[in-house]
Amino acid sequence: MKTERLYFADAYLRRFEARVVDQRAEGDRQAVLLDRTAFYPEGGGQPADHGTLGGVGVIDVQSEGDAIWHVLEGSIAETAVTGEIDWGRRFDHMQQHHGQHLLSAAFEQLFRLSTVAFHLGTDYASIDLPGTVTEEQVSEAEWLTNNVVWDDRPIETRFLEGAELAAVPLRKPPTVDGPVRVVSVPEFDHSACGGTHPRSTGAVGLLHVRRRERRGSETRIEFLCGGRALRDLRSKTLIVGRLSADLTVGPDEIEEAVRRIRERETEGRKRLSEAVSRLLTYEADVLIVGAERIGGTPFVRVDRDDLSMDDARSLARELTARGATVALGIRGDRTQVIVARGVGSTIDCAAIVKRVLTELGGRGGGQPEIAQGGLADSATLSEALDRIHRYLRESLF
Numbered sequence: 001m002k003t004e005r006l007y008f009a010d011a012y013l014r015r016f017e018a019r020v021v022d023q024r025a026e027g028d029r030q031a032v033l034l035d036r037t038a039f040y041p042e043g044g045g046q047p048a049d050h051g052t053l054g055g056v057g058v059i060d061v062q063s064e065g066d067a068i069w070h071v072l073e074g075s076i077a078e079t080a081v082t083g084e085i086d087w088g089r090r091f092d093h094m095q096q097h098h099g100q101h102l103l104s105a106a107f108e109q110l111f112r113l114s115t116v117a118f119h120l121g122t123d124y125a126s127i128d129l130p131g132t133v134t135e136e137q138v139s140e141a142e143w144l145t146n147n148v149v150w151d152d153r154p155i156e157t158r159f160l161e162g163a164e165l166a167a168v169p170l171r172k173p174p175t176v177d178g179p180v181r182v183v184s185v186p187e188f189d190h191s192a193c194g195g196t197h198p199r200s201t202g203a204v205g206l207l208h209v210r211r212r213e214r215r216g217s218e219t220r221i222e223f224l225c226g227g228r229a230l231r232d233l234r235s236k237t238l239i240v241g242r243l244s245a246d247l248t249v250g251p252d253e254i255e256e257a258v259r260r261i262r263e264r265e266t267e268g269r270k271r272l273s274e275a276v277s278r279l280l281t282y283e284a285d286v287l288i289v290g291a292e293r294i295g296g297t298p299f300v301r302v303d304r305d306d307l308s309m310d311d312a313r314s315l316a317r318e319l320t321a322r323g324a325t326v327a328l329g330i331r332g333d334r335t336q337v338i339v340a341r342g343v344g345s346t347i348d349c350a351a352i353v354k355r356v357l358t359e360l361g362g363r364g365g366g367q368p369e370i371a372q373g374g375l376a377d378s379a380t381l382s383e384a385l386d387r388i389h390r391y392l393r394e395s396l397f
């Protein structure tokens with residue numbers, strides 16, 4: 001059964017009458033085959049149309065050879081139905097799709113870069129080009145595309161074959177046999193395409209390239225046309241406005257302001273880390289003075305929630321350099337324990353950590369000189385430090 005594709009003759013047809021000639025189950029949905037349809041089935045990178053058939057929602061449209069199946073949200077029993085296209089969705093697809101033809105033609109003409117893939121999603125559309133594409137090339141292709149849009153040139157669609165087809169300089173050779181549908185913008189682009197296109201290039205409105213991304217051996221160009229372009233630029237204008245107000249600089253000075261903030265932040269971090277390092281040295285001096293001595297060696301127990309793991313290791317280093325054995329617990333995103341021994345000590349820190357943490361449901365290990373591990377529950381940290389202290393006193397290691 002061949003479905004007549006009404007959108008070939010008139011891409012602006014939104015309402016049509018048709019007959020249901022067959023139906024079947026598509027998962028738990030009903031799908032119907034029509035004798036004629038204005039619904040565009042998914043294909044050539046363009047998503048399927050949505051809309052209604054006999055008042056019931058159409059959620060997917062697929063072609064199988066010449067037959068076009070419409071997947072319904074509910075079910076219909078009648079044979080004669082009125083179809084209605086979700087025009088907002090379709091017109092948006094026409095804008096993106098035709099914008100793609102123009103952008104691909106622009107890259108071809110300006111830089112001999114042939115489009116290798118086209119994607120049209122709900123969020124943005126993209127083309128993939130071979131090799132590296134520079135920002136200047138993007139700029140030039142975008143400018144040429146928009147000039148063709150503003151020229152408002154007519155878009156012609158014709159079925160051609162034989163000598164007539166051979167006479168047309170197609171951007172890409174056709175992939176189908178027999179008559180080929182050619183979409184043309186006079187003196188700019190001729191493409192073999194079964195998609196829906198506006199009557200003239202002006203309907204694309206504006207083509208705006210939003211991103212250029214290197215992907216393997218290709219470059220992906222993300223772009224938006226018409227309403228999508230406007231919405232994207234509108235939201236970015238609001239972002240720039242908010243940043244400009246926050247930073248109390250003009251829009252053109254935002255980059256410079258952010259650069260200065262980052263420089264100050266880097267400098268601030270450096271100074272803070274130097275200050276912390278000096279502070280930890282003093283702290284180690286104070287801790288060692290009041291330390292209990294176990295077997296002639298100072299033992300320092302530390303339980304803190306204000307140290308990073310790096311700071312904790314630095315403090316442990318400062319203390320062991322002063323001959324102390326250290327049991328250091330930190331409470332933060334994770335609860336961790338460090339045990340380290342001073343110069344001359346022969347205790348096995350890895351064995352201590354392993355034993356105590358295992359007893360309390362944690363895990364750890366390391367070297368005889370310094371070992372560390374984590375506890376699943378911060379409530380057990382005190383107990384862990386107590387046990388390390390006790391075992392050391394009782395010379396259980």
Ligand SMILES: [Zn+2]
Nearest residue numbers: 097193194195
């Ligand atoms: Zn096309």
